Structure formats: C-alpha cells, structure tokens
Amino acid sequence: MVQALDTGHGQPVPTLAEALDLLAGRVRLHIEIKQVGIEREVLAALDSYPKATWAISSFDWNIRRNVRALASDAERWPPAISASDEALAVAHELRAPAIALRADALTAEVADRFFAADLDLVVWTINRVEDARRARSLGVAVLCTDVPDQIRRGSESVDGDRAAVIPALRSHVVETVP
Secondary structure, eight states: OGGGSBOSSSOBOOOHHHHHHHHTTTSEEEEEOOSTTOHHHHHHHHHTOTTOEEEEEOSOHHHHHHHHHHOTTSOBOOEESSOOHHHHHHHHHTTOSEEEEEGGGOOHHHHHHHHHTTOEEEEEOOOSHHHHHHHHHTTOSEEEESOHHHHHHHHTTGGGOEEEEEEOSSSEEEEEEO
C-alpha cells in the first residue's frame, strides 16, 4: 500500500482524493497512471472535483488509449524518452496537445520536430536552473521538477515569460503562463 511509504519528509504519500482535496481548483495537476485497470477509478475521482484542472500521462500506451476511450476530452501528455516516430504517432492517435519528453532527450532539433508536428513539449525532470533556462529558450511549455521554487526563480526572466509552479503527485511542474 503506497500510503505506508514515506515521502522522504516524514509524511505519507497522499491518496489521489487527499491530493485533490488540497489542490483542486488551486493548481493544475499532472497525474501519471502506472497501473493498467485503474483508469476508470482515477477518472471518477477527478470527476468528483469539477474545479480540478489536470492532464494524464502514462508510459503504458494501453493506459493512455483506455483513458481516451473513457474520457475523450481528457488532456493526455504521452511521455517519451526520444523523438521517435512511434511517440509522434501515438500522440496524434491520442489527439494529445503535448508530449512529455525526458530532459536528456531535449535538443533544438527534437523541439523543432515536435513543434512541426503541432505538439507542445512538457519536459521532465529538470532540477538545474541552467537546464530550465535552456529548455524555456527552446520553447518548452511545461517543466517538471523536484525543486519548483528554485526553477521558478531562476527561469522567470527567459523571454519575458513568468513561470507558475504546478504541483503534481510525483514531482512538480513549472508551466509557462502568458
């Protein structure tokens, strides 16, 4: 049971309901589903919080397909470890607005390839300010980080954008806000 685990700060891992009680309507959530078969339960929990804004990701493409079948309007960010043709095909099949790309795969060429495919980029996990600045300069829309305050302070000045911290269940997200 995940609630028996320690987050590293003497606090138990919150349930989805506990996280939604605290965060719904306050911040945008990035929810990663790791287990096949719980998609309906996760979506039902999210539906119980109409003020919650969220996006779903999963490394399991079947989970992403199941989420689309259950909630066609759910925003999905399929994660990818590279700019593969397969990742682009799945993103288009899911009608995803963005791909969540592993940080070490981000290059100018990769960013251009995703942008040419009309996809925004979510990049994970960026914990150094210089990496955040580089990602933002390449046009990345969302940064996932374990150190949101540090990343927000250090990347606010890139191209005049300001960053907003968006807590997620596993890490934190810093998103460009117009």
